[in-house]
Amino acid sequence: MSEEFASSSAASDLGSFCGIGVGPGMPGLIPVAAWQFVQDADIILLPRAKSAKRSIARNCLPAHQIPEDRFRDFEFAMGSDRTLLAEHYSRQADEIGQNVCAGKRVAYLTIGDPLTYSTYIYILRALQERFPEIPCRTYPGVTSYSALAAATGFALGEGKERVLISPCPDARLELRRLIEAHDVVVLLKIGERLPMVLRLLSEMEIDDHCVFGAQVGMENEILRFGTSEMNAADASGYLSTMLIRRKPIESRHMVTATADIQEIGELELT
Numbered sequence: 001m002s003e004e005f006a007s008s009s010a011a012s013d014l015g016s017f018c019g020i021g022v023g024p025g026m027p028g029l030i031p032v033a034a035w036q037f038v039q040d041a042d043i044i045l046l047p048r049a050k051s052a053k054r055s056i057a058r059n060c061l062p063a064h065q066i067p068e069d070r071f072r073d074f075e076f077a078m079g080s081d082r083t084l085l086a087e088h089y090s091r092q093a094d095e096i097g098q099n100v101c102a103g104k105r106v107a108y109l110t111i112g113d114p115l116t117y118s119t120y121i122y123i124l125r126a127l128q129e130r131f132p133e134i135p136c137r138t139y140p141g142v143t144s145y146s147a148l149a150a151a152t153g154f155a156l157g158e159g160k161e162r163v164l165i166s167p168c169p170d171a172r173l174e175l176r177r178l179i180e181a182h183d184v185v186v187l188l189k190i191g192e193r194l195p196m197v198l199r200l201l202s203e204m205e206i207d208d209h210c211v212f213g214a215q216v217g218m219e220n221e222i223l224r225f226g227t228s229e230m231n232a233a234d235a236s237g238y239l240s241t242m243l244i245r246r247k248p249i250e251s252r253h254m255v256t257a258t259a260d261i262q263e264i265g266e267l268e269l270t
């Protein structure tokens with residue numbers, strides 16, 4: 001914990017709250033500073049969907065290093081009713097706030113980066129609204145798409161390329177427009193839209209330039225280099241991400257070689 005963060009809480013006997021990105025799959029992907037906070041934390045909150053048996057974030061921590069009694073499952077809300085969601089996050093923020101006011105150090109673990117499409121964003125907002133005096137810090141994490149790029153050697157952006165990060169649209173036409181307007185599209189939250197995405201990439205004849213990853217870094221990881229041979233039924237699911245490149249990568253070696261030839265040609269002409 002930084003001195004500034006520690007002293008702001010020590011001065012008032014407040015504890016502190018920290019959002020921490022882990023994984024997204026491989027155990028041990030966590031910044032050193034964030035890991036120190038987790039080791040010192042009194043309460044480690046593990047957000048978990050109602051349907052999930054165990055928190056994915058928990059599996060991303062180094063094993064057997066933290067006493068069991070510090071972990072607490074924290075069910076996150078699904079659904080589209082904004083009033084119900086707001087009530088849910090307010091209740092959770094109150095629980096966290098009361099613990100921090102009682103001097104506890106509370107860590108909230110998320111998969112990947114906490115401020116990238118994460119329920120942590122709503123919790124943090126509710127907490128800051130209801131307990132403005134509480135010291136909050138967010139440690140960034142490795143996003144799912146960075147992990148997929150690293151696993152497949154896919155360059156997310158070179159030179160002046162424009163990169164878009166987007167949840168997968170429902171409509172094929174909308175996705176097509178996004179791809180046409182960018183050099184690289186990072187597609188999250190694909191789920192059951194995968195067959196539509198695969199059809200579109202094939203129709204645009206760009207399926208060779210794309211990579212797909214599901215459960216990246218986990219035991220059941222699926223990686224595909226090029227998507228033309230993919231079977232949607234084998235690879236759909238909640239944790240899937242795609243990196244779409246509109247054009248094939250130009251080889252730098254080829255570009256340099258062509259430039260050299262032109263220079264030589266011009267020299268010979270003069």
Ligand SMILES: C[S@@+](CC[C@H](N)C(=O)[O-])C[C@H]1O[C@@H](n2cnc3c(N)ncnc32)[C@H](O)[C@@H]1O
Pocket residue numbers: 024025110111112113114115116117118119142143144145187188189190213214215216217218238239240241
């Ligand atoms: C709620 S968002 C969370 C994003 C996360 N905070 C991040 O930094 O990437 C869930 C989406 O992240 C992506 N995702 C998360 N973990 C993943 C993994 N291990 N492999 C592939 N995609 C993953 C999927 O697109 C999934 O639909």
